[in-house]
Amino acid sequence: MRQCARFPRSSAGAAALALALSLSACGGGTGSAGGDDGRIHVLVYGDATNKVEKQLIADFNKTSDVKAVLDTIPGADYQAKLQTIINSKQAPDIFFNWGGGSIKPFVEAGLLLPLDDFIAKDPGLKKKFLPSVFNSAVVDGKAYGIPMRGTQPVLLFSNKKVLKDAGVRQPETWQDLLAAVKKLKAEGVTPIALGGGDKWPTLMWFEYLYDRVAGPGLFQKALDGDKEAWAGAGSRKALGMLRDLADAGAFGTNYDSVKFTDQGSPTLLANGKAGFELMGSWEYATQQDSHPEFAEKNLGYSAFPTVEGGKGDPRNLVGNTNNFYSVLKKTKHPEAVAEFLKLQYSDKFVKAQLGVGNLPTTTNTEKFLDTAASPHFAHFQYDLVKKAPDFQLSWDQAYPQKATTSMYQAVQRFLNGGLDEDGFIKAMQALPTS
Numbered sequence: 001m002r003q004c005a006r007f008p009r010s011s012a013g014a015a016a017l018a019l020a021l022s023l024s025a026c027g028g029g030t031g032s033a034g035g036d037d038g039r040i041h042v043l044v045y046g047d048a049t050n051k052v053e054k055q056l057i058a059d060f061n062k063t064s065d066v067k068a069v070l071d072t073i074p075g076a077d078y079q080a081k082l083q084t085i086i087n088s089k090q091a092p093d094i095f096f097n098w099g100g101g102s103i104k105p106f107v108e109a110g111l112l113l114p115l116d117d118f119i120a121k122d123p124g125l126k127k128k129f130l131p132s133v134f135n136s137a138v139v140d141g142k143a144y145g146i147p148m149r150g151t152q153p154v155l156l157f158s159n160k161k162v163l164k165d166a167g168v169r170q171p172e173t174w175q176d177l178l179a180a181v182k183k184l185k186a187e188g189v190t191p192i193a194l195g196g197g198d199k200w201p202t203l204m205w206f207e208y209l210y211d212r213v214a215g216p217g218l219f220q221k222a223l224d225g226d227k228e229a230w231a232g233a234g235s236r237k238a239l240g241m242l243r244d245l246a247d248a249g250a251f252g253t254n255y256d257s258v259k260f261t262d263q264g265s266p267t268l269l270a271n272g273k274a275g276f277e278l279m280g281s282w283e284y285a286t287q288q289d290s291h292p293e294f295a296e297k298n299l300g301y302s303a304f305p306t307v308e309g310g311k312g313d314p315r316n317l318v319g320n321t322n323n324f325y326s327v328l329k330k331t332k333h334p335e336a337v338a339e340f341l342k343l344q345y346s347d348k349f350v351k352a353q354l355g356v357g358n359l360p361t362t363t364n365t366e367k368f369l370d371t372a373a374s375p376h377f378a379h380f381q382y383d384l385v386k387k388a389p390d391f392q393l394s395w396d397q398a399y400p401q402k403a404t405t406s407m408y409q410a411v412q413r414f415l416n417g418g419l420d421e422d423g424f425i426k427a428m429q430a431l432p433t434s
Helices: 012-024 050-063 078-085 104-108 116-123 131-137 162-164 174-186 200-214 217-224 228-233 234-247 263-270 283-290 292-297 336-345 345-356 366-371 375-387 401-417 419-428
Strands: 039-045 066-075 092-095 147-150 152-159 190-192 274-280 299-302 317-320 322-326 391-393
Touching: 012 066, 039 336, 050 066, 050 299, 050 336, 050 345, 066 078, 066 228, 078 092, 078 401, 092 116, 092 292, 092 336, 104 419, 116 336, 131 147, 131 217, 131 322, 147 228, 152 200, 152 263, 162 174, 162 274, 162 299, 174 190, 174 234, 190 366, 200 234, 200 274, 200 317, 200 401, 217 228, 228 234, 228 419, 234 401, 234 419, 263 283, 274 283, 274 401, 292 299, 322 336, 336 345, 366 375, 401 419
Parallel strands: 039 066, 039 092, 190 274, 317 391
Antiparallel strands: 092 322, 147 322, 152 274, 152 299, 152 317
């Protein structure tokens, strides 16, 4: 999961060509890690929060002899695109990732630079971040990532006007949500906007329900190689609840043709065509950028509903613990890279990220929460993250990249009725865990 955008899957050749075009279009072209052009190239997800990266690079370039260039990749499946260039002449010096399983293959291939020497010279690169977050990019005892952007829990967003008109409140329990679905459907509104065409937004519903019903232990067992975990009673109960939700018409009838990445699902929410959307906290920045009046007046949000009798703590979160910058071992400008990374814990960085709705995980974040674009939203997120007993990394980032396509197909086919419970369980049991 992904931050606000993904790339459609394509052949490696088409992917490389598309990437070359997108990089040259945004001022990049060839990264210095693969072929030195005298600059450092910073590759990031193309989305509404790029304004912060642009600002930081402009500040960096005012004082650095080695200039930095921001390259962005718009669309879906950033991780798959990255794999086509990371060992080529187009490789960046620094690249955006999710830590964990998203970078482990690169570490094992010897492509990444351990950052321990950088940290030894500037301890702030580690001490200025919350330890639990920083450690998400530690592989085999070595640091391979510096936190950037912020933590991104998945939240239940809503259109407050639509809910009010239908006599619905923000749901606190699963039963509240089912009741809301019924009322919204009666009003002719799609109860829940779902960008099923991207597949990963559908995955969020599975992640939360599995956590609420069975607790985080089930997924961790499966990730550790215990394939039978998928066949347990908790798994079947969560799947039954998902089926009930879909059969109740919660997502409408054409959700597999709607996408988040082309503004489809957030626009449904903003324009009053839907009541809810389950999405990462970047939804706020997306709405602020594309529908600022809605973001200011009618964008509601809450934690995922509780499930009565569930084993998962209702304070648990799922999503992206943080995004990270990692560095290619073959960068020609390690000193400039180290200086650039220092910006990620600066006061200016924190305030800029809060300004677009992101929540940085630096140790100095809390004192700036009241400067955020929405102080209430910033405090809300911060309290959720601070109090969560468990923050489960999104399934598609926790599993190896080679498992992603099969995982997406399984959740999509189950929700639209193409797989029954046994079929879904078999598909998940077949996923590679290493």
